[in-house]
Amino acid sequence: MMRPRFSACRRCLARSRHFTTTAPVEQHAQNAPPPSPPATGYARLTNRGLISITGVDSSTFLQGLITQNMLVTNDPSLRIRRTGSYTAFLNSQGRVLNDAFIYPFSGTEEESGWLVEVDKNEVSTLLKHLKKHKLRAKLKLRALEDGERSVWSSWKDHPEPRWAAYNLETEASPSPFSTSNVLGCIDSRAPGFGSRLVTPGSEDLRAYLPDETQIAGSEVELASYTVRRMLNGVAEGQTEIIRESALPMECNMDMARGIDFRKGCYVGQELTIRTHHTGVVRKRILPVQLYGQGQSESAEISYDPSVQLALPPGGSNISKSGGRRGRSAGKFLNGVGNIGLALCRLEMMTDIALTGEGTQYTPGQEFKVSWTTDSEQPVEVKLQAFVPSWTRDFIFSGTHKPPSRNTEVDGERAKGMVEQLEEEEAQRRTE
Numbered sequence: 001m002m003r004p005r006f007s008a009c010r011r012c013l014a015r016s017r018h019f020t021t022t023a024p025v026e027q028h029a030q031n032a033p034p035p036s037p038p039a040t041g042y043a044r045l046t047n048r049g050l051i052s053i054t055g056v057d058s059s060t061f062l063q064g065l066i067t068q069n070m071l072v073t074n075d076p077s078l079r080i081r082r083t084g085s086y087t088a089f090l091n092s093q094g095r096v097l098n099d100a101f102i103y104p105f106s107g108t109e110e111e112s113g114w115l116v117e118v119d120k121n122e123v124s125t126l127l128k129h130l131k132k133h134k135l136r137a138k139l140k141l142r143a144l145e146d147g148e149r150s151v152w153s154s155w156k157d158h159p160e161p162r163w164a165a166y167n168l169e170t171e172a173s174p175s176p177f178s179t180s181n182v183l184g185c186i187d188s189r190a191p192g193f194g195s196r197l198v199t200p201g202s203e204d205l206r207a208y209l210p211d212e213t214q215i216a217g218s219e220v221e222l223a224s225y226t227v228r229r230m231l232n233g234v235a236e237g238q239t240e241i242i243r244e245s246a247l248p249m250e251c252n253m254d255m256a257r258g259i260d261f262r263k264g265c266y267v268g269q270e271l272t273i274r275t276h277h278t279g280v281v282r283k284r285i286l287p288v289q290l291y292g293q294g295q296s297e298s299a300e301i302s303y304d305p306s307v308q309l310a311l312p313p314g315g316s317n318i319s320k321s322g323g324r325r326g327r328s329a330g331k332f333l334n335g336v337g338n339i340g341l342a343l344c345r346l347e348m349m350t351d352i353a354l355t356g357e358g359t360q361y362t363p364g365q366e367f368k369v370s371w372t373t374d375s376e377q378p379v380e381v382k383l384q385a386f387v388p389s390w391t392r393d394f395i396f397s398g399t400h401k402p403p404s405r406n407t408e409v410d411g412e413r414a415k416g417m418v419e420q421l422e423e424e425e426a427q428r429r430t431e
Contacts, residue, residue: 033305033337034224040217042154042205043225047237049120050149050198051127054113055139062102062114065089065133065267067248069260080104084185084196086258088248089126090268094275096246098126099236099253101196103183113139115183115198117151119237133267147202153187153225154205155194156216182208189256190232191390223336227303230339233287233388239314240285240333240341248272249281250343255394280354281346283330284391288342288383290335297366301386307338310379312369318342318349321366321382332369332383342385349385352395 053062059080063070068087072079084103088096101117118126123143130141184197199208209215233252235241241251253259254276261276275281289301290309318330330344346352347359349367370380 033308034221034227035305036303037220037224037228037231038217040156041220041224042152042215042217043220043222044205045151045153045225046222047120048117048151049123050144050151051116051118051123051130052113052142052144053116053130053139054107054111054142055137056110057137058113058139061134061137061139062116063264063266065130066100066102067253067259067266067268067272068102069263071263073260073262084183086185086188086253086256088251088253088258089129090248090266090272091244092267093244094247094268094271095244096241096248096251096253097129097243098122098238099241099251099258100126101185103185103198105183115144115149117196117198119239122238122243148200150199150202150205152197152199152205153194154197154215155192155228188258189234189252190388193232193234227336227339230287230334230336230341231301231303233285233341233386233391235285235333235341242315242333246343247275249275250283251285252391254281255391281395282354283343283345285333285341286344286350286385286387286391288332288335288340288344288385290338290340290381290383292381295382297384301339301384303337303339305337309338309381311335311340312371312379312381316369316371318344318367318369318383321368329367330385340383342383344385346387346395350387352387352392354395 059070066087066089068085070081072081082104084101087100087102089098089100091097098118103115103117104113105115106112116126127141127143134141182197182199184195187193187196197205197209199205204219205215229236235251248254248259249272254261259272259276261273287301289298290311291297292309312332312335314332314334316332317328318332319328320326327348328345329348330342333341333343335341344350345360347354347361349361351359351361351363353359353361366382367384368380368382370378372378
């Protein structure tokens with residue numbers, strides 16, 4: 001779902017003006033960028049909604065609809081997992097419908113089930129999708145009312161285990177963040193990103209977890225959490241993960257442990273598994289730095305609340321600065337202040353080479369986003385993509401080996417690897 005075109009409200013008109021770093025403070029006082037996120041804190045995620053799925057068939061029902069495995073990995077007893085996790089709902093073409101978190105909760109056999117956390121604006125749409133696949137399954141679906149439960153993000157100034165080992169479900173033990181009242185899991189979308197928590201009612205998180213060893217720091221605004229999320233290159237919701245357009249691995253869901261490539265069939269599995277076995281994902285969501293005329297590129301991404309820039313509309317094409325427009329280098333998704341998220345062609349906007357065939361990347365090449373406001377006024381902002389260290393490590397791990405550019409031997413090795421994977425996939429389908 002594309003972000004709607006700006007209307008003529010005060011906030012949108014302010015965004016539509018030419019970028020400037022010297023705008024009067026009073027002009028932006030009402031819509032001033034949020035402060036930098038603290039190293040330790042927590043935020044109430046009022047932009048997220050919850051759907052309850054209860055009943056004896058709830059786990060089996062989700063197993064056929066989401067990218068995550070609802071069973072304990074490598075367990076011959078086929079036990080149901082009892083930990084929360086990041087996941088996604090796909091359509092039959094393998095495109096993302098909704099990014100989500102799932103949380104198990106206990107009760108009687110009819111009352112036990114799962115809470116599904118999604119973009120709040122997508123709750124009714126996802127509920128329709130679930131009802132369409134319910135058929136004769138013994139379960140109940142219900143969208144939770146505002147204030148019935150609250151969703152939180154909590155983080156500390158020290159990293160969690162890199163990819164949340166218990167999220168891989170080696171045992172059927174409950175999440176260490178779960179109590180009789182609080183549900184939760186590690187947020188595995190970036191190393192050390194923190195925890196995801198769901199509490200009953202609308203009280204402060206401290207009312208349920210007063211211990212500093214569990215929750216540290218003080219509450220911050222949702223906007224500060226958004227800044228932290230974008231600095232880590234984490235996309236969330238259908239404003240950034242475009243509904244029925246985005247592919248799960250382009251949204252880094254494979255890196256976030258949101259996809260189990262060994263589970264059985266689910267809606268959208270065929271394209272997802274085929275992309276996985278080819279070993280090449282040419283576009284990924286990355287954090288980007290926005291800057292204006294007279295400003296130069298930086299060595300690392302940084303957020304500066306004092307910088308005022310016009311934000312491009314979501315879905316705007318990214319192109320090379322200077323010369324012909326040429327092929328699109330990616331799409332801008334969303335931003336806050338002078339940072340944002342963009343779906344970037346890796347071999348065009350970064351120094352990552354995915355194969356031995358060379359790339360279109362040129363050091364020092366600038367990229368821009370140009371658009372026209374409602375008043376037909378042209379606006380332009382430049383941007384620079386950054387590859388987080390964990391994203392680079394992930395791309396170059398496993399079947400992703402850093403190729404030597406312009407080396408025929410490496411090129412042949414890469415081609416041979418792809419052919420071998422295709423043969424293995426064809427043999428698996430005939431078995």
